[in-house]
Amino acid sequence: MFHYTRSLAENPVNPGANSDWFHTGFPRNYNVDKWRNNYKDVDGGVPYPTGNGNYYYTHYSAKWMSMNHNYSGRTEGSLVAKANIDYKIMDILSFSLEGNINQFTLSTESRGIATSADRLNGSYSLSNGEKFQSTFDAKLMYNTDLNPDLSLNIIGGANSWNTKSIGTSVGTSGGFVVRDFYNILNSRLNPNVSGGTSYEKRINSFYGYATASFKNSVFLNVTARNDWSSALVYPDGSGDPSYFYHSESLSWVHSEDLTLPSAISSLRLRASYAEVGNDTDPFRISTGFVPAGIGSSNIPMYRFENSTAVSPNIRPEKKKSIELGFNALLFDGLVNFDFNFYKDNTIDQIIPLSVPNESGIGSILLNGGNIQNQGIEILVDVAIIDRQDMSWNLGFNWTRNKDKILELVPGVTEFNLYGDPADANAATASYAYAGGVYGDLVTRKGYKPYQATDAGGNNIDHPNNGIPILSPRNGWSIAYPIGIQNLDSLHVMGNMQSDWFGGVNSNFRYKGLSLGVLFDVRWGGEIYSADARYGLHQGVIESSLPNRDASQGGIVWTSDGQGQNIYGKEYEDGYIPHGVFPDETTITSGQADNRTSVDVGGMTYEDAYAQGLVEPTHWSGYIYRWTSASTGTPITGVYTQKWVALREVSLTYQLPSDLSNRLRMQNASLILTARDLPFIYNSMPDNINPTISNNLAANPLQMNSAPYITSMTLGIKANF
Incomplete structure (x- = not known):
C-alpha cells in the first residue's frame, strides 16, 4: 500500500505576527481603509520623515508594507507505504510480518520586504528538511479453544522503530547589497547557514499479549513488553536503555443466566492495572562541553552545553495506572451510560532541575518526582428518536481531572514548569509545588x-493591613497599586487546571437529511492573558471604557490643584482606586502661590476621598500604570476560563440512489460543515480568544493569539 500527498501553503496565518496592531495602541479614529492603500512613497518604498521630499511618513507604514508584501511559502510532501505478509502455519497458529515507512519532506521559502529608508534591510531564506520513520514488526499468533467454555489467544513478537530528522537552512544576513533582489548571494554579510541531523532515535522491543475468555462473560488480558531506547545511552555506550512494562485487565459481561433489573439491558464491569515505561528525546543526555569564548586572561573557556549538566544515572520514566469502570445499556438500549475512574502516578521523570548560578550551570538533568493524575469520566448517549425515517441521538461527556505533586526531587519543594516569573512583560510562570496541585500561576511582581x-x-494590627500600597505619579495626580514589589518571593495568582471539561453532541436525521452539532465546554482554571492586560493598558478594548469620561461613569470634579492637576480645571475621568497610602505620605494642593499639604499616610484612598482630603485619580493614568509592564503586575491579566464553544455544525444530504447510480456513484452525499463557530459563552473580557499561544502542556499564557477563525467546507462523499 502506498499513499503520497503534496501540498503548498502560501502566507499562512501566523498567530501574533501582527500583534503590534493590537498592543501598540492605535487611536480609535485610525482610518484603516485609507492607510491600507496609502503606505508607500513615490519610489515604492516605506515613507520616512527623514527622506528627501519624496518621502511622506504615514503611521505604521512599515507594518502595512510587511503585512502586504512579505512572503512565506511552505511545500510539504508525505509518503506512507506499508507491506505485510501473513502466513497460516496451522489452524491455531499463524505468523505475520509487517513493514511501514513514513517520509515527510518540507521546503520553505521566505522573503522579507525592506522597510528601511535605504530599502536594503530585506531578507531571504530557504530551508529543506526530511523526517523519516520506519517500523518493522514480526509476530506469532496462537488462537485456540481449550474447551467449550474457555478460549485463549496469545501473541508474541518483536518490533523495531526508527526515526531520523535532517535539515538545512540558509538565509541572508545584514540586509541586501542590491535592493529587492531575493537571492542568497545578495546578502550584505556572510549568509547564515545551518544543517545536519536534528533528531535520531531507535527503539527495539519484544512484546507479548495474552487474552483468555470464559463463557464469553469473563475476559482477562495480560500484556508484557520490553523496550531498548537509543535515547537512554550515553556517548560512551553506558546507560540504562532497557525498560520493562506490563498491564492486566479484567472485565465481566453479564450473561443470560444472571437476572438484572428490568431497566438494565446490559452491564459490563472492568478493572485494569498498567505500568508504562518512557525514554526521553535523543541527544538530551549526550551533552558535553562547548567553547564559551576567551576569558580576560586570554585563556580559552568552556561550559556545559545549554548550561545543563547531566546525571550519570538517568533511568527510564515509569507510569503506574489503575482504572475502574462500568458500562450499562438502559431501557432496551435507548440509553448508553459509561463511567470510568482512573489514577496515574508518573515517577522518575527526567527533568531539568534548576540549580544556583554559583554552580556554574543553570540546571542538571536527573530523575525525580511523583505526579498523580486522578479523575473521573462520564459518557451518556441517548437515542431520543429511533425510527426508520427519523432518528435523534444526544451525547454528553463530563470529565474532572486533578494533577497533584506528591513529591519532587529530595530536598526540592518547587519546580518551574513553564515561563519566567520575573521577565519584563508577562512575568508569569507555571510551577509545581511538592504536596500541591500541578500548574500554579506565579509571579515575582505582586503587590506590596x-x-x-x-x-x-513593630508590626501592629490595623484594618488596612494586607491592602495593596499605592504609588504616585505626577505628585499624586495619579495613584495606582504598584506591581513591582515582592521580587524575592513568588506570588501565587491561581491554578491553570480546570474544574471540569464537558461536551454535547447532537445528531438528527430525517430521511436523507442529517444535522450534526458539537459543543465543547471548559469550566474553571486560570489563564494569563497578555491581550487583555495590554488591551486595557493601551485603551483599545471595550473593557477600558468605564470611567474614561462622564458618559462612561467617570467622576466629574473641579480640581484644587492636587499634584500636577490644573487648579480650577474641570475633569471628568475621576476614579477612586483601592489601596493604602504609604506611611508619612502628604498630598499637596492649592494655587501655585498658596500650596497646602495634608498627611494621608496609612489611610485608604476611599477614606481620604470621603473626608475631602484628596481628589479622584485620573482613570486613564490609573489603568495605564496599573497594567504597565514597568509599574504593573501580571495579576491584572489573570482570568478564570469559563467557556462554551460551538465547535462544529454539519449538514449532510444523501443523494437518492437512482441519482447516485446515474452519476456512477454509490452512497453519495453532500456535506456542508462549519467549524469553530463563535463562543456561546466566554468569560474572557471583550470575548478575547482564550486559545493558548502554544500547545505545551504547562503553558498558562495567552498572548498574541490569532482571532477566532470560523472555517466552512463543502464536500462530496461517495464510493465508486
Whole structure:
C-alpha cells in the first residue's frame, strides 16, 4: 500500500505576527481603509520623515508594507507505504510480518520586504528538511479453544522503530547589497547557514499479549513488553536503555443466566492495572562541553552545553495506572451510560532541575518526582428518536481531572514548569509545588501589602493591613497599586487546571437529511492573558471604557490643584482606586502661590476621598500604570476560563440512489460543515480568544493569539 500527498501553503496565518496592531495602541479614529492603500512613497518604498521630499511618513507604514508584501511559502510532501505478509502455519497458529515507512519532506521559502529608508534591510531564506520513520514488526499468533467454555489467544513478537530528522537552512544576513533582489548571494554579510541531523532515535522491543475468555462473560488480558531506547545511552555506550512494562485487565459481561433489573439491558464491569515505561528525546543526555569564548586572561573557556549538566544515572520514566469502570445499556438500549475512574502516578521523570548560578550551570538533568493524575469520566448517549425515517441521538461527556505533586526531587519543594516569573512583560510562570496541585500561576511582581507599625517599628494590627500600597505619579495626580514589589518571593495568582471539561453532541436525521452539532465546554482554571492586560493598558478594548469620561461613569470634579492637576480645571475621568497610602505620605494642593499639604499616610484612598482630603485619580493614568509592564503586575491579566464553544455544525444530504447510480456513484452525499463557530459563552473580557499561544502542556499564557477563525467546507462523499 502506498499513499503520497503534496501540498503548498502560501502566507499562512501566523498567530501574533501582527500583534503590534493590537498592543501598540492605535487611536480609535485610525482610518484603516485609507492607510491600507496609502503606505508607500513615490519610489515604492516605506515613507520616512527623514527622506528627501519624496518621502511622506504615514503611521505604521512599515507594518502595512510587511503585512502586504512579505512572503512565506511552505511545500510539504508525505509518503506512507506499508507491506505485510501473513502466513497460516496451522489452524491455531499463524505468523505475520509487517513493514511501514513514513517520509515527510518540507521546503520553505521566505522573503522579507525592506522597510528601511535605504530599502536594503530585506531578507531571504530557504530551508529543506526530511523526517523519516520506519517500523518493522514480526509476530506469532496462537488462537485456540481449550474447551467449550474457555478460549485463549496469545501473541508474541518483536518490533523495531526508527526515526531520523535532517535539515538545512540558509538565509541572508545584514540586509541586501542590491535592493529587492531575493537571492542568497545578495546578502550584505556572510549568509547564515545551518544543517545536519536534528533528531535520531531507535527503539527495539519484544512484546507479548495474552487474552483468555470464559463463557464469553469473563475476559482477562495480560500484556508484557520490553523496550531498548537509543535515547537512554550515553556517548560512551553506558546507560540504562532497557525498560520493562506490563498491564492486566479484567472485565465481566453479564450473561443470560444472571437476572438484572428490568431497566438494565446490559452491564459490563472492568478493572485494569498498567505500568508504562518512557525514554526521553535523543541527544538530551549526550551533552558535553562547548567553547564559551576567551576569558580576560586570554585563556580559552568552556561550559556545559545549554548550561545543563547531566546525571550519570538517568533511568527510564515509569507510569503506574489503575482504572475502574462500568458500562450499562438502559431501557432496551435507548440509553448508553459509561463511567470510568482512573489514577496515574508518573515517577522518575527526567527533568531539568534548576540549580544556583554559583554552580556554574543553570540546571542538571536527573530523575525525580511523583505526579498523580486522578479523575473521573462520564459518557451518556441517548437515542431520543429511533425510527426508520427519523432518528435523534444526544451525547454528553463530563470529565474532572486533578494533577497533584506528591513529591519532587529530595530536598526540592518547587519546580518551574513553564515561563519566567520575573521577565519584563508577562512575568508569569507555571510551577509545581511538592504536596500541591500541578500548574500554579506565579509571579515575582505582586503587590506590596500595607503593614501598620508602632513608634518602635513593630508590626501592629490595623484594618488596612494586607491592602495593596499605592504609588504616585505626577505628585499624586495619579495613584495606582504598584506591581513591582515582592521580587524575592513568588506570588501565587491561581491554578491553570480546570474544574471540569464537558461536551454535547447532537445528531438528527430525517430521511436523507442529517444535522450534526458539537459543543465543547471548559469550566474553571486560570489563564494569563497578555491581550487583555495590554488591551486595557493601551485603551483599545471595550473593557477600558468605564470611567474614561462622564458618559462612561467617570467622576466629574473641579480640581484644587492636587499634584500636577490644573487648579480650577474641570475633569471628568475621576476614579477612586483601592489601596493604602504609604506611611508619612502628604498630598499637596492649592494655587501655585498658596500650596497646602495634608498627611494621608496609612489611610485608604476611599477614606481620604470621603473626608475631602484628596481628589479622584485620573482613570486613564490609573489603568495605564496599573497594567504597565514597568509599574504593573501580571495579576491584572489573570482570568478564570469559563467557556462554551460551538465547535462544529454539519449538514449532510444523501443523494437518492437512482441519482447516485446515474452519476456512477454509490452512497453519495453532500456535506456542508462549519467549524469553530463563535463562543456561546466566554468569560474572557471583550470575548478575547482564550486559545493558548502554544500547545505545551504547562503553558498558562495567552498572548498574541490569532482571532477566532470560523472555517466552512463543502464536500462530496461517495464510493465508486
